[in-house]
Amino acid sequence: MRKEIQLIVPPDVAGDPDKLRRQVAAAAKVDPDEIRHVEILRRSVDARSRRVKVNLKVRVYINEPYQPEKPQLPDYPNVSGGREVIIIGAGPAGLFAALRLMELGWKPVILERGKDVKARIRDIKALNVDHIVDEDSNYCFGEGGAGTYSDGKLYTRAKKRGDVRRILELLVGFGATPDILVDAHPHIGTNKLPGIIAAMRECIRAHGGEIHFESRVADFLLEGDRIRGVRLRDGDVFRSDRVILAAGHSARDLFRLLHRLGIAIELKPLAIGVRVEHEQQLIDRIQYSCEDRGPYLPPAAYSIVRQVGGRGVYSFCMCPGGVIAPCATSPGEIVTNGWSSSRRARSTANSGIVVELRP
Ligand SMILES: Cc1cc2nc3c(=O)[nH]c(=O)nc-3n(C[C@H](O)[C@H](O)[C@H](O)COP(=O)(O)OP(=O)(O)OC[C@H]3O[C@@H](n4cnc5c(N)ncnc54)[C@H](O)[C@@H]3O)c2cc1C
The missing domain is CATH 3.30.70 (Alpha-Beta Plaits)
Structure with a gap:
């Protein structure tokens, strides 16, 4: 029973x-x-x-045996002969769009300006240690996009809701811990994400999809108001009358191109601020009212929301046991974000404290 x-x-x-x-x-x-x-x-x-x-x-x-059920990946068809859809960007949006297209029998052709997850590591090291920014390979650009070396917190305050459970199941199917299906605040951790992203890539390729790295899209091929394909920076052309733009928030060159070509783009509300760092023990003490959280409690998190002068001020992307990362995509920029490993074992915590800007 x-x-x-x-x-x-x-x-x-x-x-x-x-x-x-x-x-x-x-x-x-x-x-x-x-x-x-x-x-x-x-x-x-x-x-x-x-x-x-x-x-x-x-x-x-x-008095009944338990048989664990691991979420199964969909039975993807071979799409090598399917109609091609170009996807610009191999971040989470591009990869999940590719998987969905495959379910529907379409062939995704992903064009990604950065390198594969393994090759990215050297460029991220150069960024962390020597402060050298490669404009095509950094914390934001490369296979898996900004998601690969992100923290992998899988929750949001946003009210927009799709089929969240389905996405979590896909992530488990590609190797994430099943804990993300039960935790109220699911978290994967930066050490686990690259393997999951690589498994997605292998699945896409095994079923006839294409992923091209070091392929920066530099122009759109238009006929009147119809898209006919894209041109890469090195001159190569990919043709399709279906193009998904999944280039993320840092693709400023593409935003400028869209604006120049008169293609409608919309400014959305955003927030700007600083990233603060604390001792994790301090956060544990405040949140758990104890000197030592002991072996059973996870490193504590917090969430702050206040109205100040008619604007929202709030914490976001709070990383218990985490580290602050330099996330610039061009030399001379200072952009920070935070990540942690699956065990959140560092002695520091950090969080963005931001104020909303309205267009
Ligand atoms: C350190 C860090 C920690 C984070 N932690 C979290 C977290 O815990 N939880 C969370 O929800 N979010 C987190 N984020 C944010 C999250 O990673 C992004 O919101 C998410 O990756 C956005 O997905 P995307 O696919 O829309 O865009 P992106 O991930 O930005 O992917 C866009 C891709 O497009 C490629 N591209 C851009 N221009 C071109 C071009 N011209 N031609 C070809 N390819 C192009 C880029 O190289 C990139 O790979 C974090 C981000 C960072 C950097």
């Missing part, structure tokens, strides 16, 4: 399978020995009061 139960437990119970089994048995009114497995369906830490609690939704297998 299976039973779903909601529980509020102390962190040591949530983090210890034996203690949790006993607590679940009491809640389900069965003997602990009858429980074959406790499957976590939802998990969130509630640190609003001095006594930190963990909210759990679990499925209990009582």
